[in-house]
Amino acid sequence: MFILPVIFIxxxxxxxxxxxxxxxxxxxxxxxxxxxxxxxxxxxKEAPLSKLYLYIISLADxxxxxxxxxxxxxxxxxxxxxxxxxxxLEVNNKIKCLAILYMVLSIRYITITTNIRCPLALxxxxxxxxxxxxxxxxxxxxxxxxxxxxxxxxxxxxLVLIRILSKFSLKYTIALIIILGSVCISYWNEIPNIMLNxxxxxxxAGLVAKQQGYTDRAETxxxxxxxxxxxxxxxxxxxxxxxxSILLIKYLNTVAYQKYKALINSIILISIIDFFLVxxxxxxxxxLGYIILYTISIYxxxxxxxxxxxxxxxxxxxxxxxxxxxxxxxxxxxxYFNMFLLAKNFxxxxxx
Numbered sequence: 001m002f003i004l005p006v007i008f009i010x011x012x013x014x015x016x017x018x019x020x021x022x023x024x025x026x027x028x029x030x031x032x033x034x035x036x037x038x039x040x041x042x043x044x045k046e047a048p049l050s051k052l053y054l055y056i057i058s059l060a061d062x063x064x065x066x067x068x069x070x071x072x073x074x075x076x077x078x079x080x081x082x083x084x085x086x087x088x089l090e091v092n093n094k095i096k097c098l099a100i101l102y103m104v105l106s107i108r109y110i111t112i113t114t115n116i117r118c119p120l121a122l123x124x125x126x127x128x129x130x131x132x133x134x135x136x137x138x139x140x141x142x143x144x145x146x147x148x149x150x151x152x153x154x155x156x157x158x159l160v161l162i163r164i165l166s167k168f169s170l171k172y173t174i175a176l177i178i179i180l181g182s183v184c185i186s187y188w189n190e191i192p193n194i195m196l197n198x199x200x201x202x203x204x205a206g207l208v209a210k211q212q213g214y215t216d217r218a219e220t221x222x223x224x225x226x227x228x229x230x231x232x233x234x235x236x237x238x239x240x241x242x243x244x245s246i247l248l249i250k251y252l253n254t255v256a257y258q259k260y261k262a263l264i265n266s267i268i269l270i271s272i273i274d275f276f277l278v279x280x281x282x283x284x285x286x287x288l289g290y291i292i293l294y295t296i297s298i299y300x301x302x303x304x305x306x307x308x309x310x311x312x313x314x315x316x317x318x319x320x321x322x323x324x325x326x327x328x329x330x331x332x333x334x335x336y337f338n339m340f341l342l343a344k345n346f347x348x349x350x351x352x
Contacts, residue, residue, distance in 0.1 A: 026054060030054055077126075078123050099297040108337050121149050122156070122291065125156045128149060129159075129263075166263075231278055233336055234274075238292065244296065244323070247323075270288055303323055
């Protein structure tokens with residue numbers, strides 16, 4: 001409940017001079033919708049649900065409803081699915097509360113209310129992914145959910161492809177990604193034109209356009225994304241996700257590993273791809289990393305079940321100590337993205 005008062009703070013009103021956020025552009029687009037109607041905006045061909053979302057909210061004639069509704073939806077979706085999976089896995093209430101608390105603290109409120117589309121699409125994707133991998137939902141339901149998420153933001157297409165790759169041999173898939181990643185680093189500026197030559201699909205074109213935008217901003221030094229601290233923390237979190245997943249592969253018993261194999265493989269692949277993107281364009285890389293951030297709440301459930309592990313009692317306790325040590329990385333991540341950036345980019349005396 002302590003989240004609710006924060007939801008109603010419009011960060012656009014307390015933005016420091018010279019700082020730009022996507023919400024400002026979306027407020028302008030909603031104003032255009034009110035004057036010219038649906039045809040007034042020709043953007044979002046690659047993400048028609050984003051256009052519909054903005055259009056519907058614009059009908060209320062209150063711009064602030066956009067971050068308020070988005071924030072509510074993201075928190076609701078993520079906390080709902082964490083609680084739901086806790087019930088499915090039959091963890092005790094203490095562990096469930098710990099996982100929910102972790103999720104509440106990990107959600108980047110600033111990003112939700114200033115970026116809007118991508119955080120909402122990623123929350124939707126994460127929810128469907130958990131239904132797909134852990135709740136054994138009907139596959140048609142999950143496919144529809146994945147498509148809806150892609151139509152909200154084309155970045156989700158990358159995550160859906162990773163979900164497909166997680167079904168294959170992890171060793172060979174990692175080797176393929178590392179090879180492709182090395183090629184991408186060498187020919188990064190040429191890749192957009194190559195992709196567009198092979199496809200004129202709006203979703204692909206939109207994904208390429210977004211990535212070009214991130215690359216241009218990184219190369220010109222625009223904004224916070226070139227911060228060395230930003231890059232280091234995103235890279236560290238990718239490494240954290242990879243280490244946690246590798247530890248689970250190493251110590252889970254055969255039955256438990258088979259149960260969570262697709263999830264663990266997906267997080268390892270996201271960690272590797274996200275790390276490459278952090279090196280090239282940290283803004284887009286950080287967005288993929290949300291799925292790692294959210295999945296750790298599910299890892300808390302897995303780690304809490306001693307029967308899942310082929311470890312002695314002492315070995316299991318030592319394993320948990322190592323896991324707690326790794327959460328220092330999460331604490332640094334939390335302090336930087338949820339507190340430092342808030343203090344840096346927004347005017348606190350507005351609230352006094």
